[in-house]
Amino acid sequence: MFTVEQALDAIIAEVAAPVAARVPLGESLGLVLAEDIDSDVDTPPFDKALMDGYAVRAADVTSGRAELRFLEEVMAGQVPTRAVEPGWATRIMTGAPLPAGADAVVRVEDTQFRDSKEPAVVAIDGAPVTVGQSIMRQGTSTQRGQRVLNSGTPLRPQEIGTLAESGRDQVAVYHRPRVAILATGDELVPVNEIPQPGQIRNSNESMLAAQIQRAGGEPVPLGIARDERANLRERIEAGLACDLLLLSGGVSAGKLDLVPSELQAAGVRQVFHKVRVKPGKPLWFGVSERSKKDANPIHKGCYVFGLPGNPVSSMVCCEIFVRTALRRLLGIEPQRPLAVSARLEHEYRHQGNRPTYHPAQMESSLTGRTVSIVSWQGSSDLRATTAANGMVCFPAGEAVYSAGTVMDVYPW
Known part of the structure; x- marks a missing residue:
């Protein structure tokens, strides 16, 4: 009987290293980046205003008070046409490029626009203005050619935004594993049925599918296999087309625990059976090598877990052991459960x-x-x-x- 550590070692040793594939950026959430990303632009690409106000020369407003002549207005997306010279100010909106000659922005709340004069006047009454106030210089966040994301980074919304900022509409990621889920047992009925005497609902399928989805895999529910060899064999063959196959129930030593022998008949090589753990002692793990007939398989084989049928046993084994295999396939570190x-x-x-x-x-x-x-x-x-x-x-x-x-x- 394997210890938990021996079982984890065996899983990591058997599961192949992840393989990269390119996907649209919008489909990459939750996956792991499989390439280094360098920015192709400066961010921001120009000196820009961080708030609505007036672009000025700080030297004109060292006391916090001044009357400056109005030059022009620049909205976000526009380009200034005139440089700010001593005694002048340009009205500017958040995100707009800073005009030449200006080195600070005074917030609009500290100003009063007077258009009764020609040219109009901007009266400023606030705190002393300093160089660089309320502006962000070109390349402050990122400079062109700078490494912004490393291979192996899990992609959250902020990483996806950074990829978009770097001009990537497609990205290389590690393939999202497809995980077949097959519950076994004559006592099981679908969740939308009322159990009759001796029956229980198939809660494991829904639970395991949710765990797999949360861990970054794509669940493929296969329904219920009865305690009958032909039916079980047919469902196992369907499940082996996925990257992982989880069977719930039928792995102990009872008369109708047919899973280990049917997996062997299907050509699945047993790596271990039974782990010194509670709950989850009957856990079974094996590998089915891909057929040479398979066209360009993303992974070398299907990794098969026979989980105990009791729901908490299945849940615990999925969290500790199945999730380790998924992290391996997804390129996530650390691969072992982290306490x-x-x-x-x-x-x-x-x-x-x-x-x-x-x-x-x-x-x-x-x-x-x-x-x-x-x-x-x-x-x-x-x-x-x-x-x-x-x-x-x-x-x-x-x-x-x-x-x-x-x-x-x-x-x-």
């Missing part, structure tokens, strides 16, 4: 013969992170996890953890 430290809010007694990932609620404050253990009845108690935002990892054994003990917490 944060938090102080235990209350004393807690734990016992178990395997490391246990227990649902917990973590909170942050000015004094640091604290974590409270959620009341949980085991791997079938999915509702309890709705009160949690992470998992505390308790080592195997029996111990009493006092309030204030620093624990490893894996956020959801």
Whole structure:
């Protein structure tokens, strides 16, 4: 039986390095950049006003008071036609280019425009004006040729805006993996049906699809496979066309736990079966090599996870193990689950013969992170996890953890 670390090592070793593909910029959110990006322009591309007001020479308004002759008006998108000379001012709008000769902008609230004179006069009454006031110089944010984003950067809205600013309407990213999800079991019914005696709703499919989507993958639900070899075999073959295949249920040692043998029959090579972890001990992982008939496969194979059927077991295994494979395929670092430290809010007694990932609620404050253990009845108690935002990892054994003990917490 593998330890958690051995299982993570095996997954990282088996899953191929990510492959880049070019996509429209609008489809890149949540993906990982697969190229270095240099700016092709200065940002801003000219000295610009940061507020509505008047472009002036600071030397004309050192006391904060002055009467300057009105020169012209420049809106955003326009170009000044006249230079600002001593004793003159140009009305300017936010984002407009600064006219030659000006070196500051006085905000409009500190001015009064008097057009009864010829030429019109701008009366200024405010604080002393300094060189550079309320303007942004060309290239202050970014200079042409400067590296703005590195390969391996996850693309959030601000990175996408930076790419647009750099003139990229398409970008090289790591492919978003397609993840087939197949629930198994005669007891399962679709979520829109009322369960009859002995039946339960197929909640795992919806839960796993949401986890995969949140982790950056593209879920491909395959419905329910019955505990019958022909039906299971047909669904497995369909799932192997994706980058990952998740099967929920059928991986323990029961009479109808057919998943391992059917995966073997489908040519999937087992890497490990069973992990020293709670919940999730029956976890199965293997690899199906791509057929040579496949036309230019993006990945070398399909990576297959047999998850336990109990919902919290499936959820925990997806967070720890499946998500590691997804991070590998997406080019995200670190690939392993990353814990944060938090102080235990209350004393807690734990016992178990395997490391246990227990649902917990973590909170942050000015004094640091604290974590409270959620009341949980085991791997079938999915509702309890709705009160949690992470998992505390308790080592195997029996111990009493006092309030204030620093624990490893894996956020959801």
